[in-house]
Amino acid sequence: MTEQGKSCNWALEINDLTVAYNSKPALWDVDLRVPEGVLLAIVGPNGAGKSTLIKATLDLIPRAAGSIRIYGKPYRQARNLVGYVPQRGSVDWDFPTSVLDVTMMGLYGKIGWFKRPGKKERELAMSALEQVGIAHLAHRQISQLSGGQQQRTFLARALVQDAQVYFMDEPFAAVDAVTERAIVNILKELRERGKTVIVVHHDLQTVRDYFDWVALLNVEMVAVGTVYEAFTNDNLRKTYGGRIAGIGAASGAIDVTSTRDSAEYAEVGDAV
Amino acid sequence: MLIIERMIIDILLNFTSIEQLNTFMAQPRNVAIIVGALVAIAAALPGVFLLLRKMALTSDAISHTVLLGIVVAFMIMVGLGANPDLNSPLLLIGAAAAGVVTVMLTEAIYRSGLVKADAALGLAFPFLFALAIILISHYVDNVHLDEDAVLVGEIGVAYANINVHCYEQCDSITITPDDARAEFGRRCTNCSAGGLSPRDPEAEFETYCINCGTHTAAEAWRERLIDSPPVQVRWPRAITTMGLIALVNIIFITLFYKELKLVSFDEALAGALGFRPTVLHYTLMILVSLTAVAAFDAVGSILVVAFFIIPVATAYLLTDRLSLIIILSPIFGIAGVYWGYDLARGYFWGLPLDGVLQWLDSIIELNGYTTWNTSISAAMVLMLAAIFVVVWMMSPRYGLIATIINRRLRRLQFEDQMLLVHLYNHLGGEREAEELALETLHQHLQWPRMKLERVLARVRLRQLAKIQHGQVYITQAGIEAVRNFAEQNLPVEHQEQIIRAVGD
Ligand SMILES: Nc1ncnc2c1ncn2[C@@H]1O[C@H](COP(=O)(O)OP(=O)(O)OP(=O)(O)O)[C@@H](O)[C@H]1O
Ligand SMILES: [Mg+2]
Numbered sequence: 001m002t003e004q005g006k007s008c009n010w011a012l013e014i015n016d017l018t019v020a021y022n023s024k025p026a027l028w029d030v031d032l033r034v035p036e037g038v039l040l041a042i043v044g045p046n047g048a049g050k051s052t053l054i055k056a057t058l059d060l061i062p063r064a065a066g067s068i069r070i071y072g073k074p075y076r077q078a079r080n081l082v083g084y085v086p087q088r089g090s091v092d093w094d095f096p097t098s099v100l101d102v103t104m105m106g107l108y109g110k111i112g113w114f115k116r117p118g119k120k121e122r123e124l125a126m127s128a129l130e131q132v133g134i135a136h137l138a139h140r141q142i143s144q145l146s147g148g149q150q151q152r153t154f155l156a157r158a159l160v161q162d163a164q165v166y167f168m169d170e171p172f173a174a175v176d177a178v179t180e181r182a183i184v185n186i187l188k189e190l191r192e193r194g195k196t197v198i199v200v201h202h203d204l205q206t207v208r209d210y211f212d213w214v215a216l217l218n219v220e221m222v223a224v225g226t227v228y229e230a231f232t233n234d235n236l237r238k239t240y241g242g243r244i245a246g247i248g249a250a251s252g253a254i255d256v257t258s259t260r261d262s263a264e265y266a267e268v269g270d271a272v
Numbered sequence: 273m274l275i276i277e278r279m280i281i282d283i284l285l286n287f288t289s290i291e292q293l294n295t296f297m298a299q300p301r302n303v304a305i306i307v308g309a310l311v312a313i314a315a316a317l318p319g320v321f322l323l324l325r326k327m328a329l330t331s332d333a334i335s336h337t338v339l340l341g342i343v344v345a346f347m348i349m350v351g352l353g354a355n356p357d358l359n360s361p362l363l364l365i366g367a368a369a370a371g372v373v374t375v376m377l378t379e380a381i382y383r384s385g386l387v388k389a390d391a392a393l394g395l396a397f398p399f400l401f402a403l404a405i406i407l408i409s410h411y412v413d414n415v416h417l418d419e420d421a422v423l424v425g426e427i428g429v430a431y432a433n434i435n436v437h438c439y440e441q442c443d444s445i446t447i448t449p450d451d452a453r454a455e456f457g458r459r460c461t462n463c464s465a466g467g468l469s470p471r472d473p474e475a476e477f478e479t480y481c482i483n484c485g486t487h488t489a490a491e492a493w494r495e496r497l498i499d500s501p502p503v504q505v506r507w508p509r510a511i512t513t514m515g516l517i518a519l520v521n522i523i524f525i526t527l528f529y530k531e532l533k534l535v536s537f538d539e540a541l542a543g544a545l546g547f548r549p550t551v552l553h554y555t556l557m558i559l560v561s562l563t564a565v566a567a568f569d570a571v572g573s574i575l576v577v578a579f580f581i582i583p584v585a586t587a588y589l590l591t592d593r594l595s596l597i598i599i600l601s602p603i604f605g606i607a608g609v610y611w612g613y614d615l616a617r618g619y620f621w622g623l624p625l626d627g628v629l630q631w632l633d634s635i636i637e638l639n640g641y642t643t644w645n646t647s648i649s650a651a652m653v654l655m656l657a658a659i660f661v662v663v664w665m666m667s668p669r670y671g672l673i674a675t676i677i678n679r680r681l682r683r684l685q686f687e688d689q690m691l692l693v694h695l696y697n698h699l700g701g702e703r704e705a706e707e708l709a710l711e712t713l714h715q716h717l718q719w720p721r722m723k724l725e726r727v728l729a730r731v732r733l734r735q736l737a738k739i740q741h742g743q744v745y746i747t748q749a750g751i752e753a754v755r756n757f758a759e760q761n762l763p764v765e766h767q768e769q770i771i772r773a774v775g776d
Contacts, residue, residue, distance in 0.1 A: 022385050058544040079546050086540045095324065095537045096592045105534050109545035114527055141592045157541075 010069070011036040011165050011196035012057070017066030019049070019056045026052040030066070030221045036164075037194050039187055039210065041201040041227075044217035045240055050200045051087060053217065054167045058084060070165055080109060083163030085154045087170050087200075093142055099153050100125055100138040106157040128156040133182055148179035155183060166190065166197045173202070184210050207231060277512045278437055281505050290439060294506055303431035303508045305613050308652055310514035311567045312605025315579035317521040318559050320598050323584045324536045329390070331580040333378070333397035334371045334557065335564040335573045340404035341370030342565065347411055364562055371561025372554055374400055427570045428616075428648045430510040438489060440503035445492040449481045453497050457482045510570055517566040521559055525598065528552065533594060571649040578653040579605055586660045589667045608659055612652025618644040685757075687727045688736070691717065692754050695737055695746035708743045 014032040018025060026049040034040055042050050055061045057068050059075045070078035083106070103125040104117045111117055129135040132152040137145070145153065151171055158166055172180055187197050187210070201207060207214055207227060214231045216222040216239040223230040223238075284293060296302055322331050345366030349355070374396055382392035447454050458477045460470045468475050483495060489502035525532065535542040535549045542549045560580070567576040587600035611621070618625045625644035665672040694717060698707040707716055714724035728744065731737045736750035746754075 022383070055540065058540075060540055060543045076546075079544070082544065084541055084544045086538060090540060091538045092326075096588070096594045096597060097533070097537065098593075101533075102537070105538065105541060108530060108534055108547070111530070113531065113547075116530055143592065 009036070010034060011038075011071060012198065013069040013072075014053075014057070015067045017053075017056060017068065018064045019052055019061060020064050025064075025219060027056065028220045030217070032215055032221060032224055034196060034198065034213065036196050037191060038196060038213045039191050040196070040198045040213035040215060041207050041211040042198065042215045042217055043201055043204060043207065043239070044222075048218045048239075050217055051169055054084075054169055054198075054200065057167065058082065081164040083158040083161035083166040085158045085166070085168040085171055088147070088150055088154060088173060090169075093145065093150060095142060097142060098138070099129065099134065099140050099142060099145070099149075102142055102153055103129055103138075103156045103160060106160040109161070124160050125156070128159040129153075131159060132156045132186060147173075148175040151175050151179065151183070155186060159186070164195055166195060168197065168199045170200050170202065172206075204236070273512065274435060274437075276516065277435060277507055277509075280512065280515070281437055281507060285505075290503055290505055294504075297431065297434075297506060297508055300428055300431045301613060301617075303511070304427045304648060305610055307427055307430045307508070307510045307514055307570050308609030308613065308649075309606045310511065310518045311570055311576070311579055312583065312609050313602040314514060314518035314521050314563045315567065315576060316583045316601035316605045317518075317525045317598065318556055318563060319580035319584040320525075320587075320594075320601055321532055321536055321556055322560065322580060323588070324594075328581050329393060330375065330378075330557075331560055331564070332577045333393055334374055334560050335568075335576050335580075337370045337374040337397055337400040337404065338367040338561050338565045338568065339370075339573060340373075340400050340407070341366030341368070341561070342568070343404050343407045343411070344370075347407065350411070364565060367561045367565030368558045370400070371557050371564070375554065375557045427510075427652075430508050430570060433509050434506045435509055435512075437505040437507055438502050439505065441493070441498055441500055442489050442502055444486050444488050445497050446486045447481070447484045447497065449484055451484075454484060455482045456480065513566050514570065517563050521563065524555070524559060529595075529598075532556070571652070575649045575653050578656055582653070582656040582660055583608065586656075586663050589660075589663050589670050604659055604663075605656065608656035609652050611659075612655035613648055615655055616646050616648040616651035684730070687723075688731050689754065689757050691724075691727050691731060692736060692746055692750050695744060696751060696754050699746055705743070708745065710739060710742050710744055713744055 010033045012032065012034040014030060017027055017030040019027040030053065032053075042053065044050055052061065056063050057070075057075065068075060070081055075082070100122070104121050106128075107117060107121045107124060111121065126135060126138060129138055132155050134149055134152050134156070137149060142150070142153065151173070155168075155171060158168065171183055175183065187199070190197050199211070201211070208231065211227055213225065214227050215224045216230065216235050218239045218241070223232075223235040281293070319331070322328055342363055345360070345362045348366075349360065349362060377396040377400070378392045381387060381395055382389050387395065449456075456479050458479050460468070460475050461478050462468060462474075462476050463470055466474070483497070487495065487497060489498070492498045493501040531542070531547050531552055534545075534547060535552050539549045563580075564573065564576050567579065571579065583601045583604035584597065586604045587597045590600060591597060614620070629644055664670070668674050695708065698704050701707065706712070714721045717724065719727075728737065731750065732739070734749075735747055736753055737744055737746050739745075
């Protein structure tokens with residue numbers, strides 16, 4: 001609080017955040033400072049409050065305590081700096097609309113109330129779809145998409161938002177290796193362009209490859225920092241608690257992943 | 273309200289005469305169909321988003337609990353000493369409030385974490401409805417709010433519930449004694465007081481004006497004080513009410529199309545982008561309540577649910593485009609209204625049902641039930657459902673018939689492929705002579721002989737196979753067909769493998 005001027009250096013700054021559902025805390029006294037231009041993974045077990053952290057940041061759920069700043073501003077004033085990819089399962093993919101339409105939704109904030117998207121918006125959306133490699137599906141109904149294509153659609157929708165900070169909730173869930181590669185490349189490209197990308201991630205094996213920062217969360221924030229500093233066996237054990245069966249001395253991360261709930265994580269092959 | 277009505281009539285009078293308009297509106301059928309069509313439009317539009325948001329049952333709940341709003345509004349009117357009136361705007365406010373309360377109560381129960389969402393609705397709405405029933409029976413016994421009206425409504429009498437708008441000769445007439453039209457009579461001034469008969473010599477008389485005073489235009493015409501009748505338009509009130517609600521809904525859906533779409537598809541993103549999901553949500557609920565309460569008079573509280581849901585579900589069968597669903601839903605609703613009226617009056621696409629019943633009576637005993645007479649709004653809903661069923665069967669994509677045809681086509685295609693793959697795999701193989709012999713081919717495929725002949729006839733017709741010297745051979749076109757099929761239907765890595773594996 002005293003360093004008001006300095007806080008602007010952080011793309012995201014969360015102080016003492018507590019969020020509760022029905023008086024049961026989902027996040028407890030969480031601090032998180034993310035510098036500009038990093039790829040940060042939020043990892044933690046199911047129910048750790050990862051989605052809750054993102055939703056609280058976007059003012060979608062009330063917080064019991066704490067403050068959140070994006071580039072030094074509260075979310076309401078920083079709205080157009082933020083892009084958002086919700087968890088894929090949070091929407092109904094049978095909704096009667098097309099891929100292009102969903103992509104254009106990312107522009108609704110800029111268009112504002114009442115006005116309809118026009119030719120310019122259509123072109124922006126098309127180029128975002130090209131970027132994620134599904135321009136040929138633009139006019140397809142979203143009910144006919146595979147899981148990986150759905151995820152790419154969501155990514156395109158975030159890209160058209162042209163934000164400074166991106167929040168993505170499990171963009172790698174149930175996508176095949178090809179799609180995962182494509183998404184990672186896009187994330188890295190965003191980072192090159194000075195954007196900050198905050199990703200909820202479940203696959204501990206790939207954290208080192210894909211990300212340069214990591215936040216380990218289990219209701220409380222266990223550790224935050226560069227992957228090198230924070231992604232240690234010790235911190236992983238604290239995060240995943242008793243659920244870890246035998247962390248080996250050599251590579252804890254890989255052992256941890258072997259205990260994941262197989263139903264939740266089953267990676268479904270997905271032809272794109 | 274009256275001013276708006278007058279404006280509508282003024283516009284209509286550009287196209288028709290007052291006489292024609294009155295004749296038209298005096299027809300119960302015309303009025304019922306217009307009111308029904310307006311209900312259909314007004315309900316289908318919010319209905320689209322109810323269905324998208326998986327809130328179909330919420331419309332059911334709201335259409336019941338608006339009763340509570342109506343009753344409370346009645347009680348307030350009585351409490352204020354006003355004359356309770358089913359057309360008061362207070363009713364609309366009450367209904368909107370009741371709708372919002374229903375949704376808020378449901379969400380509060382759900383958020384308490386004690387029960388699931390559907391159970392929360394099931395708790396909130398009977399509670400509010402029961403409250404309404406108790407209040408009705410205790411406080412508003414004497415007003416016109418009977419169960420019949422609540423359940424099925426009275427669209428058939430909408431034509432009789434009118435406002436009169438006068439166009440010519442409207443002024444009331446005041447006759448004074450010096451008016452030429454004044455008529456005079458004599459009356460006894462002391463007869464009743466003095467107990468005298470008018471014939472009595474003591475009776476005193478005075479001359480007085482019989483028709484002096486102020487007369488409305490209609491009275492004046494009846495008394496022939498004016499030379500021509502007042503020119504009036506007799507306008508059914510329900511048309512104005514429903515029309516306004518329909519208009520409000522059209523405007524709302526048009527203005528907020530983009531926002532409603534976003535909120536319905538992805539509430540989180542809508543919130544993140546600063547569109548107020550809760551505000552839009554409750555506005556939609558208020559519109560549902562207003563529509564329900566306005567339609568209450570016409571089709572009753574239960575049947576209005578059908579107008580919210582069935583036409584939309586029908587449109588959903590035909591298209592995946594939201595804009596098209598919004599256009600098609602009211603059309604299906606109107607169609608149901610139109611045919612439903614005739615059905616209620618005993619005609620099913622021109623077929624007189626009385627005749628059918630009489631004919632049935634002559635075959636089986638119907639105990640004299642030979643006149644077809646039924647609730648109009650119920651018949652309309654029946655028609656909405658019938659249209660749904662017909663569309664469901666005919667729909668090119670999800671339709672019953674299309675599904676059956678597709679499945680059959682696919683089975684035939686698959687049979688062809690099995691045969692072709694067998695021919696392909698054994699072509700040039702060491703056991704070719706044995707495997708491809710016409711006489712024994714069906715045994716290798718483990719098919720009945722008849723089936724083989726059928727399939728063979730089909731593939732030969734398409735020149736995919738040929739018979740030479742009692743052997744069946746695949747043609748070049750047949751090989752192409754096998755490859756195409758494998759490419760389209762099998763994952764790449766399995767294509768070769770599976771082609772080889774099929775057959776024995
Ligand atoms: N709407 C809600 N009402 C009540 N409790 C909730 C709600 N949403 C989440 N929770 C609870 O809050 C906790 C954190 O949930 P959250 O969705 O943030 O977890 P997560 O880390 O994203 O898990 P996952 O890996 O499964 O996505 C969980 O215990 C969950 O049960
Ligand atoms: Mg989550």
